[in-house]
Amino acid sequence: MKNNFIELPIFTRDGIFLAHYSEKGLAGIDWPNGRAELPLGQAAQQRRPTESKDISAKIKNWHRTTETALKKILAGKKSKLPPLDWTGKTEFQKSVWRQMLKISAGKTKSYGEIASAIGKPKAVRAVGGACGANPVPVLVPCHRVLAANKKLGGFSGGLDWKRSLLAREGIKPKN
DNA sequence: AGGCTCATGACTC
DNA sequence: GAGTCATGAGCCT
Numbered sequence: 001m002k003n004n005f006i007e008l009p010i011f012t013r014d015g016i017f018l019a020h021y022s023e024k025g026l027a028g029i030d031w032p033n034g035r036a037e038l039p040l041g042q043a044a045q046q047r048r049p050t051e052s053k054d055i056s057a058k059i060k061n062w063h064r065t066t067e068t069a070l071k072k073i074l075a076g077k078k079s080k081l082p083p084l085d086w087t088g089k090t091e092f093q094k095s096v097w098r099q100m101l102k103i104s105a106g107k108t109k110s111y112g113e114i115a116s117a118i119g120k121p122k123a124v125r126a127v128g129g130a131c132g133a134n135p136v137p138v139l140v141p142c143h144r145v146l147a148a149n150k151k152l153g154g155f156s157g158g159l160d161w162k163r164s165l166l167a168r169e170g171i172k173p174k175n
Numbered sequence: 176a177g178g179c180t181c182a183t184g185a186c187t188c
Numbered sequence: 189g190a191g192t193c194a195t196g197a198g199c200c201t
Contacts, residue, residue: 092185111195115184126185128194133186147195154194162194179200187192 006059010067012074017138019066021059025083026066028135031157066139073138076168078105081139089133092123096130103144106169110148132156138165150174 005027010017015032065082072079081101086094095118103109109117111131115124131142137157143165147153152173155162166173 090185115195120184122182122196123184124195125183125193126195129185129192130194132194142194145194148197152194156194159194177201180198182197183195185193188190 006056008059008063010063010070012071014074017070019063020135021062022085022087023055023058024085024087026062026081026136026139027085027087029066029070029137029139031137031161069139073105073141074165074168076105076170084136084140086135089135092118092126093130093133096127097134097140100131100134100140100142100145103141105141105144106171108144108146108150108166108171110146110150111153112148114145128153144169144171146173 006021008019008021010019012032017032018030019026020028020030062082065080069079069081086097096114099109099114099117111127112121112124114127115121120126127145131145132154134140134142134156137143143155143162145153150173152159152162152175163173
């Protein structure tokens, strides 16, 4: 069976990332070291590729944006992002990710701050859950979210990644 | 300071 | 519904 998900590699000095595109935009990114596939929007799988050529052209363009964005962010810089496809995700998660997109390079926020920002100051733990469910790590800067006392917290791609990414932005967490 | 417990909200099975 | 958390605050040594 073929889905209309398209996987394209991105070569960086940190390894080969794998970008997943739906017809709506960037739907996910895989970590270089062959991590388990991330949950992606299922709705996208059920759609038919109606205009393959057009989609390919779009995706090619998005991929260019994604590639530069990824490399820039890996270098600790800010960058323009391609359209993101969050199909199949909950409103709560999207709100959380939207907040994360507002964190500029070199800055951090706590899970609690994110929770307050979306009007649910007590949903701190749920925010953590949403971070882990983020299908597009690095571009959606889930690594800039720390625990309340500037401690590391966790990271789905491995804490080494989080430490490294933060270090490139000049951030030094407490532990 | 470090460790333990518990409230809490969203998500998954 | 019960169990799982990438939290946070509070209370103990």
